[in-house]
Amino acid sequence: MFIVKYRKIFFIISIITIALSFYAIATKGFNAGIDFKGGSIIEVSYDKRPDIETLTTALNTAGFEGARIQMAGENDVMIKTRALSEVDRQNLTSTLAFKDLKMEEKKFSSIGPTVGAELRVKAWYAIILVILGIVIFIAYAFRHVSEPISSWKYGMITTATLLHDIIVPAGVFVWLGKEVDTLFIVALLSIMGVSVHDTIVVFDRIRENLRLRISSDFATTVGMSLRQTFTRSINTSLTVMLVLATLFFFGPASTKDFSLILWIGIGIGTYSSVFIASPLLVVLEKWQSKR
Amino acid sequence: MWKTRIGALLLLIIGAGIGYFIYASEPKLHEGKTVLGQTFAEKFPFKLGLDLSGGVQLVYQADVSSIKPGEVKNAMDALRDVIERRINTFGVSEPIVQIEEKGGITGPVEERLLVELPGITDVKMAVDMIGQTPKLEFMKERSKEELDAYNKAVEKFNADKEAGKPLVISAELLAGPYVATDLNGRFLERAVLEFDQTTREPIVSIVFNKQGSDMFAELTKENVNKTIAIYLDRELGNPDPISAPVVREAILGGKAQITGKFTAQEAKTLVGRLNSGALPVDKLDLLSTQTISAPLGAQALMAGVWAGVWGLVIVAAFLVLWYRLPGLVSVVALAIYVVIMLALFKFMGVTLTAAGIAGFILSMGMAVDANILIFERTKEELRKGHGVHDAIREGFARAWTSIRDSNISSIITAVILFWFGTSLIKGFALVFGLGVIVSMFTAISVSRTLLFALPFSGHGAVVRTLFGSGFFKLK
Numbered sequence: 001m002f003i004v005k006y007r008k009i010f011f012i013i014s015i016i017t018i019a020l021s022f023y024a025i026a027t028k029g030f031n032a033g034i035d036f037k038g039g040s041i042i043e044v045s046y047d048k049r050p051d052i053e054t055l056t057t058a059l060n061t062a063g064f065e066g067a068r069i070q071m072a073g074e075n076d077v078m079i080k081t082r083a084l085s086e087v088d089r090q091n092l093t094s095t096l097a098f099k100d101l102k103m104e105e106k107k108f109s110s111i112g113p114t115v116g117a118e119l120r121v122k123a124w125y126a127i128i129l130v131i132l133g134i135v136i137f138i139a140y141a142f143r144h145v146s147e148p149i150s151s152w153k154y155g156m157i158t159t160a161t162l163l164h165d166i167i168v169p170a171g172v173f174v175w176l177g178k179e180v181d182t183l184f185i186v187a188l189l190s191i192m193g194v195s196v197h198d199t200i201v202v203f204d205r206i207r208e209n210l211r212l213r214i215s216s217d218f219a220t221t222v223g224m225s226l227r228q229t230f231t232r233s234i235n236t237s238l239t240v241m242l243v244l245a246t247l248f249f250f251g252p253a254s255t256k257d258f259s260l261i262l263w264i265g266i267g268i269g270t271y272s273s274v275f276i277a278s279p280l281l282v283v284l285e286k287w288q289s290k291r
Numbered sequence: 292m293w294k295t296r297i298g299a300l301l302l303l304i305i306g307a308g309i310g311y312f313i314y315a316s317e318p319k320l321h322e323g324k325t326v327l328g329q330t331f332a333e334k335f336p337f338k339l340g341l342d343l344s345g346g347v348q349l350v351y352q353a354d355v356s357s358i359k360p361g362e363v364k365n366a367m368d369a370l371r372d373v374i375e376r377r378i379n380t381f382g383v384s385e386p387i388v389q390i391e392e393k394g395g396i397t398g399p400v401e402e403r404l405l406v407e408l409p410g411i412t413d414v415k416m417a418v419d420m421i422g423q424t425p426k427l428e429f430m431k432e433r434s435k436e437e438l439d440a441y442n443k444a445v446e447k448f449n450a451d452k453e454a455g456k457p458l459v460i461s462a463e464l465l466a467g468p469y470v471a472t473d474l475n476g477r478f479l480e481r482a483v484l485e486f487d488q489t490t491r492e493p494i495v496s497i498v499f500n501k502q503g504s505d506m507f508a509e510l511t512k513e514n515v516n517k518t519i520a521i522y523l524d525r526e527l528g529n530p531d532p533i534s535a536p537v538v539r540e541a542i543l544g545g546k547a548q549i550t551g552k553f554t555a556q557e558a559k560t561l562v563g564r565l566n567s568g569a570l571p572v573d574k575l576d577l578l579s580t581q582t583i584s585a586p587l588g589a590q591a592l593m594a595g596v597w598a599g600v601w602g603l604v605i606v607a608a609f610l611v612l613w614y615r616l617p618g619l620v621s622v623v624a625l626a627i628y629v630v631i632m633l634a635l636f637k638f639m640g641v642t643l644t645a646a647g648i649a650g651f652i653l654s655m656g657m658a659v660d661a662n663i664l665i666f667e668r669t670k671e672e673l674r675k676g677h678g679v680h681d682a683i684r685e686g687f688a689r690a691w692t693s694i695r696d697s698n699i700s701s702i703i704t705a706v707i708l709f710w711f712g713t714s715l716i717k718g719f720a721l722v723f724g725l726g727v728i729v730s731m732f733t734a735i736s737v738s739r740t741l742l743f744a745l746p747f748s749g750h751g752a753v754v755r756t757l758f759g760s761g762f763f764k765l766k
């Protein structure tokens with residue numbers, strides 16, 4: 001199978017994309033949403049939208065310096081500020097209600113900084129727990145496979161591909177300047193869930209083929225397993241990516257970014273299961289036999 | 292063979308039945324009917340989260356620092372009941388009041404109260420109706436020396452005022468003639484409105500709970516022939532006691548009366564507020580607020596529904612075009628998956644949010660995965676020259692381990708997501724986890740029964756074409 005043969009090319013591609021992702025994260029940094037750092041966001045709709053200067057002046061005089069104003073849709077305005085109390089909120093709403101304009105408050109959320117900090121910590125715990133849970137499960141599920149490489153190595157490789165699958169979309173997201181919020185973390189966790197599906201299907205085929213002894217050469221066995229599962233990997237990802245595309249184009253505004261990152265992540269997850277995870281098995285086996 | 296066919300027919304009928312049930316239970320979607328709950332099916336509407344129905348979500352932090360650790364849970368339960376009663380008086384439909392315990396891992400345990408009020412977008416009103424605590428306090432006289440100092444301060448103040456001198460509020464004056472006791476509205480069992488037999492003046496009778504009765508007995512015993520001042524909302528700009536009766540003798544039995552400067556209407560309101568309960572915790576702080584207007588929610592809901600419909604159509608088209616006859620079977624299985632999931636949402640009362648709908652749409656894509664695995668295996672077996680039935684049987688058997696292992700790992704992910712969850716994510720995780728389990732049933736049992744019920748056997752050209760795959764003719 002060409003994938004196993006030319007594995008170095010794919011490894012290099014992945015190393016470069018991971019490096020680029022890290023570069024993007026390091027230079028641009030995560031653009032944390034209000035649910036992670038605390039703050040308020042208000043969305044109002046006007047019959048005739050005032051321009052940015054009018055809004056900025058009004059906000060500054062009312063004591064909301066540093067508020068970020070963003071135009072949304074045709075007549076909507078989104079404003080982000082620090083976490084506001086109920087009194088502040090009423091003040092903000094009345095500031096935004098200009099005399100001769102009709103204004104409607106569509107959405108408001110305010111999240112205190114403690115809640116944000118707590119959510120941040122929990123997000124890390126969740127990611128680490130999912131990875132741990134999956135690794136332990138795979139080591140267990142493949143426990144009868146010890147030749148030529150032991151089951152926990154399957155687990156380790158899965159971890160590597162899982163990290164690969166969340167680092168790259170995270171990098172893309174940072175590069176796009178998108179906001180990182182709770183749904184972003186949910187998306188990363190779901191990507192891991194789907195990606196591990198693909199990896200398990202390929203590994204399961206390798207496990208079966210090893211039992212059937214279809215070849216004495218490990219690399220050939222892996223290659224054949226990959227070929228046998230190739231169509232399914234592509235088709236499954238295709239269906240998932242199709243539904244995610246409908247979610248992106250037709251779905252509610254609040255889940256657009258979510259479907260976008262899932263779309264990217266699932267594409268990358270499929271790629272890594274086929275082009276990275278299984279070839280890595282071959283590499284590990286080669287290292288072992290050399291020793 | 293006939294057994295399988297009857298089974299297949301039954302599955303189709305049940306699927307259609309559930310489908311009809313869901314259709315009948317949402318008359319709003321197709322009849323514009325607004326009064327629900329008349330038929331059996333209508334008793335199970337979809338529960339929509341705030342982001343889809345519009346409304347207010349408030350998260351409060353309860354200050355429980357003065358409550359003993361063992362009693363925190365009771366206090367929080369009582370708090371929930373109090374808030375629920377207060378909300379109910381405003382007639383909000385299906386409010387949610389939930390206790391959330393936060394922290395533990397990341398720091399000290401914090402007690403939170405989550406309040407969701409669908410259909411209400413006026414935050415000020417919501418905050419007011421939740422936060423309005425009548426704070427009833429019982430205070431006793433200060434010691435003789437302090438009281439003298441206070442009286443002197445009052446005299447001086449009044450004298451200064453008459454003389455037109457600049458006014459100084461001394462510390463004694465600020466402290467007032469009374470000192471706080473531990474007894475307050477928290478120990479109230481109930482309040483009743485009564486009228487004095489002779490004067491016809493309104494009286495508010497209060498009954499203390501067990502602990503309150505003891506405290507009240509103690510307090511009255513210590514203060515015979517002195518006054519006990521009863522304050523209402525002292526910190527909210529009512530610096531004078533509403534009543535300051537002189538204690539004649541120790542009062543046992545935990546009953547007291549407040550008479551004083553209120554009209555019958557005021558007394559009635561006070562009784563109502565006292566009965567709705569004082570907060571059983573020290574303080575409630577508003578941590579976060581979220582409001583979504585109803586039209587915005589409705590818009591998101593429609594978008595979610597249409598995304599789901601289109602997702603289903605596109606996946607169905609792909610499956611039929613690529614996998615042909617088995618593809619058609621898996622579309623039927625997918626349809627059954629969808630109706631079972633929708634029915635589960637209804638019966639389990641799963642709150643649907645935008646994230647939950649996204650999870651459901653994602654799960655439709657994943658539900659097909661098992662079928663794709665099985666069909667690919669079946670095709671391999673067909674290529675080896677097996678008959679259709681044998682190939683299908685082998686296909687299912689061989690694909691099973693992959694399906695099992697990959698789905699278990701998905702369930703692990705769903706469980707962790709559920710744990711991670713704020714309410715937004717819990718919805719997603721629940722839908723995702725349910726989806727994995729239900730799809731294992733539909734993609735395996737349902738498609739298997741349906742496939743075996745089909746009148747095809749052997750491996751002739753027709754069969755190979757029908758069970759082949761790809762957009763073009765089978766090679």
